[in-house]
Amino acid sequence: MTANKIKVGLIGAGFIGALHAKNLSRHPGIELAYVAEPNSDLGGKVAAEVGSKWIADPAEILSDSSVDAVWIASPASTHTDLIRRSIEANKAVFCEKPVGMDLVEVDALVDKYEDYGKPVFIGFNRRFDGSHARLKEIVESGAIGKVEMVSITSRDPNPPPVYYMKATPGGIFYDTIIHDLDIARWLLGEEPVEVYSTASCHLDNEVNPDREYDAATVTLKCASGAVCQITASRRAVYGYDQRIEVFGSKGMVQSENHGQSNVKLYQQDSIKQDPLQNFFIDRYATAYVSEIDTFVAACRGEKVDFPNLKDGREALFLSFEALKSARSDGPVRLG
Numbered sequence: 001m002t003a004n005k006i007k008v009g010l011i012g013a014g015f016i017g018a019l020h021a022k023n024l025s026r027h028p029g030i031e032l033a034y035v036a037e038p039n040s041d042l043g044g045k046v047a048a049e050v051g052s053k054w055i056a057d058p059a060e061i062l063s064d065s066s067v068d069a070v071w072i073a074s075p076a077s078t079h080t081d082l083i084r085r086s087i088e089a090n091k092a093v094f095c096e097k098p099v100g101m102d103l104v105e106v107d108a109l110v111d112k113y114e115d116y117g118k119p120v121f122i123g124f125n126r127r128f129d130g131s132h133a134r135l136k137e138i139v140e141s142g143a144i145g146k147v148e149m150v151s152i153t154s155r156d157p158n159p160p161p162v163y164y165m166k167a168t169p170g171g172i173f174y175d176t177i178i179h180d181l182d183i184a185r186w187l188l189g190e191e192p193v194e195v196y197s198t199a200s201c202h203l204d205n206e207v208n209p210d211r212e213y214d215a216a217t218v219t220l221k222c223a224s225g226a227v228c229q230i231t232a233s234r235r236a237v238y239g240y241d242q243r244i245e246v247f248g249s250k251g252m253v254q255s256e257n258h259g260q261s262n263v264k265l266y267q268q269d270s271i272k273q274d275p276l277q278n279f280f281i282d283r284y285a286t287a288y289v290s291e292i293d294t295f296v297a298a299c300r301g302e303k304v305d306f307p308n309l310k311d312g313r314e315a316l317f318l319s320f321e322a323l324k325s326a327r328s329d330g331p332v333r334l335g
């Protein structure tokens with residue numbers, strides 16, 4: 001740590017890595033020392049934009065003893081190994097979701113390092129959205145009593161490119177719904193004992209030629225009787241639809257959609273307002289910064305809550321079981 005700044009090496013400068021690079025470089029608690037990216041054009045460009053050093057191989061970050069923390073934003077298949085190597089190099093770790101793609105490897109990692117003394121923070125950024133965090137605070141205050149039902153609506157404005165859908169069969173569960181499953185666990189406060197999912201294809205052949213699941217529902221049931229329902233779609237013509245509702249014995253609390261403005265136009269026969277924010281980069285812009293604030297606080301030894309290695313494992317497990325349920329068209333008992 002130099003002059004109270006956490007010295008960080010970023011791994012991966014693709015879509016989300018470039019966004020993290022920008023946010024990390026602007027953060028007063030961070031010194032972004034390296035950007036590791038095998039694609040030299042991309043890595044060089046992102047590193048230059050944020051005044052950092054481009055390297056091709058993350059090994060240089062791991063062997064530099066002055067680096068405090070590793071920030072992993074490479075593809076999902078690299079995550080488990082990079083987390084393990086970062087821990088073995090005695091670094092604090094931030095890793096984008098998911099924690100990996102192979103549950104056996106993830107379980108081995110969790111078994112070995114669940115009690116590692118430095119933060120291992122999994123990038124479930126939605127927990128750091130101001131509205132969702134406020135909703136959680138209200139739930140925890142007891143204002144709505146005992147949690148009985150959680151409803152999560154999660155719809156993307158448009159689907160990913162065809163090559164991406166092809167490369168990630170069933171990906172709606174482990175790529176996007178995994179965020180909602182993390183939110184579900186966070187709000188239910190107990191682990192589900194059963195999952196039942198449905199999934200279907202509604203999009204045109206042009207955007208979904210392989211008839212991949214592009215819409216899904218997931219129901220999680222807990223031992224206490226508390227239930228969470230998630231509905232997700234890869235297409236919503238009206239924008240990025242992100243709503244959470246928690247219903248309890250004493251009331252109900254909602255985190256509603258964010259519009260592009262809060263302005264409403266009232267006329268004789270209608271009330272109009274601006275469209276929803278377009279996608280996660282806009283809707284969760286401040287959440288990506290808040291997760292850095294929390295990571296810095298955790299590295300400084302402050303007592304803060306964040307999604308850890310075990311949370312990453314549980315959300316991955318639930319996403320795989322939810323996909324299994326959709327494919328088998330029946331409920332799956334968990335545990």
Ligand SMILES: NC(=O)c1ccc[n+]([C@@H]2O[C@H](COP(=O)([O-])OP(=O)(O)OC[C@H]3O[C@@H](n4cnc5c(N)ncnc54)[C@H](O)[C@@H]3O)[C@@H](O)[C@H]2O)c1
Nearest residue numbers: 011012013014015016017036037073074075076096097098
């Ligand atoms: N939390 C969120 O909101 C959010 C949003 C988007 C993506 N993600 C997650 O972030 C991860 C990356 O997604 P993306 O969309 O940025 O992918 P991407 O393909 O755009 O970027 C990944 C980058 O990592 C590089 N890379 C590959 N192997 C590497 C290695 N060993 N070391 C260093 N760099 C390596 C690739 O060259 C590429 O530039 C995924 O796990 C994805 O699920 C999270």
